[in-house]
Amino acid sequence: MAAEEESSPLLSSTSTNKSTTSTSTSHKRTVTTKRSVTSESTPLLSSSSATARYDGEVDEQDQDEATLTEPSPSDTPAAQSTKKARRWPSFIAMGILGVLIIVIIVLAFIVPEAVQEYAQQAAVIEPTNLALESITTNGVRARIQANFHLDGSRVTNDHVRRVGRATTWVAYQLESQQTKVDVRMPEYNNILLGSAIVPPLVVNLREGDVTSFDFVTEIMPGDVEGIRIIANEWLEGRLEQLRLNGEADLSIKSGIIPLGTHTVSESLVFEANKIPAIPQYNITRFNVEDGPMEGSMLADVSLSAFNEYPVELDIPELAFDILVPGCAISDPSILVAEAATKEVHVKPRSDVELEVKAVIRELPESLTTACPDSSSSPLDNLLRQYMHGEPASFFVRGSRHPDGDTPKWIADILSSVTVPVPFPGRTLDGLIRNFSLTDTHFTLPDPFADPDDPDSNPKVSGNILVTASLPSEMNFGIEVTNIRATADVLYKSKTMGKLNIRNWQKANSTRVEGKGDEGATLKIESQVIDAPLNITDSDVFSEVIQALLFGGETVRLRVKALVDIKVQTTLGNLILKEVPAEGKIPVKPLPKGSIGSIDPKVGSLRVLDTTSDSITLQALINVTNPTPYTAHVPYVNVHVLGNGTVLGSATVENLDITTGPNSNILVTAKWNPPMGGAHGRKIGRDLISQYLSGWNTSVTVKAHQDSIPGQRILCKALSRFNMTVAAPKLDLPGDTPEEKSHFIRDATFHFFSSTATFTLVSPLHYNTLYLDFVNATALYNHTDPIGQITYDLPFSAPPGKSQTPRLPVEWSIGSVGYDAVKRAIGGRLKLDAYANVDVRLGNWQESLWYRGTGIGASVQL
Incomplete structure (x- = not known):
């Protein structure tokens, strides 16, 4: 192993390996572990983004990173809290070993400080294994295996190197007696972190000689409050360095020469980059199902992590509380579940599998109650993080009521430390199919x-059908x-x-x-x-x-x-x-030809107001809805056009359109041809004349920018389309469709008095129409004139059927039509009528023309 690696602490981060430099006096020594500039920027806690998914797969990038950097030890969410229980004893044990070896060398000689400097720089400790053999009621029994030797090439000062080599050649071996070492934290009111009993040790001092250590020591935790303080600062990223001070009364000898008992104090400084981080882990199985008791659920979780250290231990069954954050950081966390782990055997440098069972008994009210000044509860916030693929925040804390077999000191440590655990989120983009x-x-x-009122927008009603996928881990009843x-x-x-x-x-x-x-x-x-x-x-x-x-x-x-x-x-x-x-x-689109099948019909007309140019009227109209859709129309106003010219407008309010026939739709219309400009009146006059003559006329309905007040965008879209429909047919009394379409229903000619009367059927049900002037021609066989009628005295056409006064007829003597009238005296004949009529309705006046065909006429003497 390289020199840099040999001086690394047992549990140091693999990302940085620096040599340990120490200074000492005869009674107090300080060892400082330096960190590189690169390591100073390394976060204390590993990023949750590096945590693998729980779908059984690990991203290729994550696998590569794991290969290059090697993940942290085999802690898992349920076992992370136990990290303090086994890592701090590890620090203590290996730190004590290093301190003792160096102190033995230094105290063996009352020589110049060169020997002290040589011992500190040349000492190489290579831990090979740390195994926690058993957990006792007072602590843990740990087996420590390591190699020690002196390497003079590590000493930079030539004088120090020569003096040190000469001295250690003379006194080539030192032996210590059984020693109790107390480890305290000077920067935390000198709180006792733990104690260890180190058995007698023999150290070979000659350069190149390797001393192998293999001994069992009992490590006892100290003040739980001290462990809690360190753990919380570490978890929160505030622990930049950790200074430990080891104190012991050490009895040593060289060969048969006793060197006395000395009180020694040694300081070790662990900087942030040397303190192990929470390891990466992968959730390989996550399953939730209904619990055996009503109102409970069970969660079954499997986790795996890689133990990169030469540490072996057995983790007993442990109980934990699972908590979630409250509304604010300052609020206490909310207990949601109780979890327990099975016994786990951790092997050096190998994967570790952990089984966790959790039970959720009920949802606390504080979890589901909306936070102050918010519409979301802590549960909403948690689910939102999870469903958007973000790591959800959980906390794991040792149970305050563990199993009876759990030693009290472990329960005290675990219950005093709360570990944040990022739970990998899962995006639900494909949840709803x-x-x-x-x-x-x-x-x-x-x-x-x-x-801002929702009623200011169009509305849609209907049946929603949603098909959602159920995640495989959801095996509980849901409605x-x-x-x-x-x-x-x-x-x-x-x-x-x-x-x-x-x-x-x-x-x-x-x-x-x-x-x-x-x-x-x-x-x-x-x-x-x-x-x-x-x-x-x-x-x-x-x-x-x-x-x-x-x-x-x-x-x-x-x-x-x-x-x-x-x-x-x-x-x-x-x-x-x-x-x-x-x-x-x-x-669904409108069926082909459906516009023509609307088939509007006028049931009745009522005039509401008139001016010299306009008529405001109400009509009951019957239409057919050919679409499969229904609609409610609170208010809409449209323009009515003829030959592309605006002639008026129509308004409907509180209208419900159903499929199929719709009867008695109340429409308020305003006939106002001047809206169409200079040609509007002529186009309007012709349209009314054609309509009263029973011709097939059509009108165009078009939305405008104020069709639906306040809905400019909607109106702009609708105004791009015209809907041309047949003009509503008049619902006039009669036995046949042809008869119902004629304004002039019947005529009687009086031959000797040269007069004629006509039966009129008014389309108005509540208003009287006045005819101020009539100039008409009666025709036989569509072309042959019968006579001319000119009448300039006003007469009325009230609602329903009415008779005109006797109108003077100027016969067309000698014409074919006149001969036909004579032959029909006492009988009937069919004739056509062409007329120009001045009509008046209230204040409105207009000159119209009329073309009637197939009018039944009787001829009397």
């Missing part, structure tokens, strides 16, 4: 809601009772909006066992009602609307969600927050 929404119902925003989620809704990888199911929705779950190697899954079903859907990108929303209207294929919206799940277990109700989930919402 599917997230879907079916039987969808949409609700448009409430225009009167505040901007989902409620879920909620916030989700990004995407279309073709672009975010359309956010779905916010912020209120808890009732749910139920069913466990489905996997087939073959597939793990079990949990099928979760819930019904969501009125979940706000906030549209954030109008362009993407427009693409979705276009695909629904014209694509002809199912539109699949992608959902990326964070799901909160309330679960019921043996221990009670738990909440898993922000579990990542991905899924799809299939949206």
